[in-house]
Amino acid sequence: MEPPNQPPRRAPDSSPQPEPPIQAQPKPPSQVSKSSLGRRLDKLLAFQGTLPSRVSALAFCESFLIGRRVLVLNRLLYAIGNPITDEALELLLTEDYPNNPFEVVTVAEKLGLRAIVEAMMRAQLGMPLQRPFGSPNVLSPWHKILLNPRQLHQLPTASIKEISTETVIGPTARKPLRLSIPIMITGMSYGGSLSLRLKMALAKGSAIVGTSTNTGESGLAPETRKLAKYMVGQYNRGHFLRGPEALSQLDAIEVQCGQGAFGGGVESTVLSAGIDDHLRKTMGLKEGEDAVIHSRHPGKDAPEAIIGLVDDLKAQYDVPVGVKIAASDFIEPDLEVVARSRADFIVIDGSEGGTAVAPPTLEDDVGLPTLYGLVRAVDWLNAEGIRERFSVIAAGGLKTPGDFLKALALGADAVYIGSIAVLAAIHTQITEVVPKAAPAQMALYTGRYADRLDVDKAAKSLANFFSSCVAEMKLAIQAIGKKSTSELTRDDLVTVDRDLAEFAGIRYAGSARKLR
Structure with a gap:
């Protein structure tokens, strides 16, 4: 699949080809920093092999936004890009548990996701929970x-x-x-x-x-x-x-x-x-x-x-x-x-x-x-x-x-x-x-x-x-x-x-x- 805004590829030709006109690159969305999110989306897309040649990930994203619900997708981009910063990775890999967000993973492994979510429900409601369809605790072998x-x-x-x-x-x-x-x-x-x-x-x-x-x-x-x-x-x-x-x-x-x-x-x-x-x-x-x-x-x-x-x-x-x-x-x-x-x-x-x-x-x-x-x-x-x-x-x-x-x-x-x-x-x-x-x-x-x-x-x-x-x-x-x-x-x-x-x-x- 060719990336957006690029012509289809052709087989190599020995004859001289005219220089392609210089195309103006679309401006990146103002909400997103190209220095952080752009570089990381470039690497992510290249790693997945979705782009056969290196193009600006921000250009790819902006073209995808056309005719879409821009606000929702911008939030999605922020959710993807914000955690993948150098600062977050450094924190994850260097800090001890009391200051490390990875603590959430070990707590979930210890208590179980269901117990945590149900605890939050109880903290909110203050009354017996009402769970449909019965127990996930299946003990009949x-x-x-x-x-x-x-x-x-x-x-x-x-x-x-x-x-x-x-x-x-x-x-x-x-x-x-x-x-x-x-x-x-x-x-x-x-x-x-x-x-x-x-x-x-x-x-x-x-x-x-x-x-x-x-x-x-x-x-x-x-x-x-x-x-x-x-x-x-x-x-x-x-x-x-x-x-x-x-x-x-x-x-x-x-x-x-x-x-x-x-x-x-x-x-x-x-x-x-x-x-x-x-x-x-x-x-x-x-x-x-x-x-x-x-x-x-x-x-x-x-x-x-x-x-x-x-x-x-x-x-x-x-x-x-x-x-x-x-x-x-x-x-x-x-x-x-x-x-x-x-x-x-x-x-x-x-x-x-x-x-x-x-x-x-x-x-x-x-x-x-x-x-x-x-x-x-x-x-x-x-x-x-x-x-x-x-x-x-x-x-x-x-x-x-x-x-x-x-x-x-x-x-x-x-x-x-x-x-x-x-x-x-x-x-x-x-x-x-x-x-x-x-x-x-x-x-x-x-x-x-x-x-x-x-x-x-x-x-x-x-x-x-x-x-x-x-x-x-x-x-x-x-x-x-x-x-x-x-x-x-x-x-x-x-x-x-x-x-x-x-x-x-x-x-x-x-x-x-x-x-x-």
Whole structure:
């Protein structure tokens, strides 16, 4: 590429050439010193090989500024040039740490950039932070587990057409929930979390592939019920979804006792000023009434009361009734309470689960990772001889077809997904938001760009995501030599971690398999 303001190069010619006219050089911008910034941009551009011959970097920059936003680019030039002065370099290379700007680097390495930024947020706000999409502290070692293909001693499945992904939740219920795939949309509330348009997209996208969506901690919006093929309703701690009119429209009822991203059950409030008329009607709130999520179900102050609630719902409705708990080190005692009820399914929600917003401490430091919660739950149910009584749904940070398969092989009947489904639904529409705002601004009820979401486009993107995942899962199942997602077991897994092998009851890759 030729530099600006210069004619194209020609091949050398032995004939004499006329002297080119002397061209006036453009004046450098008055804001920039040629002696400092000019020389350094010359060196930088020459080093990168972007200029085949030495020209004035300031002339290059000035020609680039023509027709541009000069003020913005001048500031950019200043930001680039000012630190690259002899004085700054000398300071960086000669001064001890107390007077050296490099101290910022070592402090960031010690404390971590996230901790520093969150400390600044806390210093400004003086109140709990609200971080979207859950914790970056991912402790479930899914990447250390691999699936076992079969090739000779057992053969792969002959045809991928033989492989089934049909899933049944609550098979002993009077009206079991029969899904086409073992991937379900988890509870994400309208209002407390997502916008109505995104909830509609999730409902429509899930219907296309024959799976379910979930009300989350909200009421049942008629728009989402109309679009969804299967609707799981959360009997939540805000009591926004109760009563025969709403509950009779559901395909499954989920009694929500805890949430992984919140570390269990804690209270939260959406002020009435942030609730519009449609959401107020959906939640069954009065004018001026706040939406309050309690730490426990109001009026249910003992384990026996929760057991009674589940049993009452079972008696009144034919659909499966389940209990959702956050994974914790008390998972076995919590399961013992659930086992005393007539529940049809159990949701184990790990600490890596997402949410609209939650305090970082609850996201990062409370609860149990999804993999550990799932394994311990399934192991306890098996040890008690009651595994067949319950469908188990794993939730919390699951994001790839490989994650889904491994969770199923560890004992789950189905998996819930949330954050990854939201991002898949938004897909290229995210360009309407990023980089001028965070992606959550198109997803959340309070998002500045929530009304720009194209529901049909988002639903199609979500359906494509599901279809892609299921297609890859079928290929893996074919390699494993099975014919259904429900046939997966821990014998189909191997791990490179000895401790994980012992904990999860799967083969350690560093030991030989004995021939039978």
